[in-house]
Amino acid sequence: MKKYRIGELAELAGVSRRTIDYYTNLDLLRPERSGSGYRYYTEDCLQRLKLIESMKSQRLTLDEIKERMNALADILRTKEIIGRPAGLDLHYLKEQFKQLENQLAELQPLVSNLESGQVVVVSRQVLTQSMVLIQSLILYLSEVAPYL
Known part of the structure; x- marks a missing residue:
């Protein structure tokens, strides 16, 4: 796997x-350390960095970006589980969808009493959770389909 020093990655x-130092300090990027203490960034770090910059161009805050990156990490962990077809089943995903549906039902009457800024915050949180769940389902289907 190709590894980059900070200057190469920046370029x-x-x-x-x-910027790379800042993102590393925020734990948005996780370099590997050599025996002599140098930071080396992998191809995955380069892809994460491009994704972060893309989200910034969509005017997301770094906190929102970190939240979405954590959600993406959850998806990747789910993919590792799915790699073992017996590890994650459709029942689990159905339960997650049911839980999200219940949360949405609980939130619906409360949303009408919120200010517009609060509605945006709640909507982003629900959207992130929904996105993770839908992507998990897509990953599940793509991994399980060959076995059907």
């Missing part, structure tokens, strides 16, 4: 070294 992603 490839079109950002400054300082």
Whole structure:
């Protein structure tokens, strides 16, 4: 796997070294350390960095980006589980959808009493959770389909 030093990564992603340091300090990027203490960034870090910059261009805050990146990490962990077809079943996903549906039903009467800024926050949280669940279902179907 190709590894990059911070300057190489910065050049490839079109950002400054300082930006990479900042994202690393926020735990948005996780470099590997060499025996001599140098940070090396993998191809995955480059893809994460491009994704972060893409989300920034959509005017998401770094907190929102971190939330979405954590959701993406959850999806990837789910994919690892799905890699073992018996590990994650459709029952689990149905339960997750049911739980989300119940949460939405509980939120619906409350939303009418919220200010518009609060509605946006709640909507983003629900959207993130929904996105993770839908992507998990897609991953499940793509992994299980060959066995059907």
